[in-house]
Amino acid sequence: MTQTDDILSVDGLSVSYATPTGTLRAVRDVSFTIGRGEIVGLVGESGCGKSTLMQSILRLLPGAARIEGGAIRLSGEDLAHAPKKRMRQLLGDRISVVFQDPMETLNPVLTVGRQMIDIQHRSRESRAAKRARAVAMLKRVKIPDAETKIDSYPHEFSGGMRQRVAIAMALMAEPDLLVADEPTTALDATLEIATIDLLRELQEEIGCAILFITHHLGVVAELCDRIDIMYAGALVESGPTMEVFRDPRHPYTQLLFACDPAQIAEQRRHLPSIPGSLPDLIDLPQGCIFAGRCPRAEDRCRTEAPAPRAAGGSEQVRCHFADAPRLEVPA
């Protein structure tokens, strides 16, 4: 096991699915890191491989999936080959997850208090002490009247409050890494802002790193230190959020950011749609995966896949023309 400052490091990860029509290469050669206490936004349109990547990290891939290569490490410890028992331990103690639908983690037939006490099963403290910790955590996520509400069932909370309870559960163990899978997508805009503010506050207190998966560029601009942009199974651009927003180097990123940054922060709850469609992940094109939709594509792009390299303020860009002037896109 190697010592590292990175909480999570994903290195050259490739994952495929066996399908009746062939091998679907859902994630290809993806590399990124998340430092201690860092918030990283993973963005990409539907089908780009975000869930597959997340499920690989959590080792929750369905049976048809296979990790073809690469490494996933949590503080240097290999997750891709960790025994199931070790993985269950890590998922309770060091990695937590918040899903879009809080009911994926909350049990509808048990009170919130019972569930928050149960997840402290490794602690030797008394039940009263565990309950007090649970109440304190509910207060931290700003559940009003937490002493009483703790005895309510999940359905007795509103949608926004239910997501707060799920966040409280996820953070009870003070994990090193929180994986947040579109946790605000189902909330209205006001609740979304409140939840983002809360996550930021808690992250500062607990110091956990967050992998934040979203379609919403505004949330990334607001919350994330770094951004990873995924397209058709590959990371096409990564870097510090402000650098990438200011000077995107990949044509796909440029098309996504084709509006004024203030507008992105305030209004964009969905990724803008870009003409064309994703390539067939069972029969991948030979050259750049974005060439079929790219206004800048030249012959070389259709025959030679670009290797990732640094350009502008971005650390990885997969484009032969990453140093070219920005595309002119009508707003």
Ligand SMILES: Nc1ncnc2c1ncn2[C@@H]1O[C@H](COP(=O)(O)OP(=O)(O)OP(=O)(O)O)[C@@H](O)[C@H]1O
């Ligand atoms: N169990 C599966 N069997 C076969 N193919 C799958 C399976 N799950 C996902 N895929 C395919 O893998 C690719 C990546 O899907 P994935 O769900 O990871 O993308 P995503 O970015 O998370 O999309 P969304 O935002 O819609 O959840 C897609 O082409 C999808 O059809």
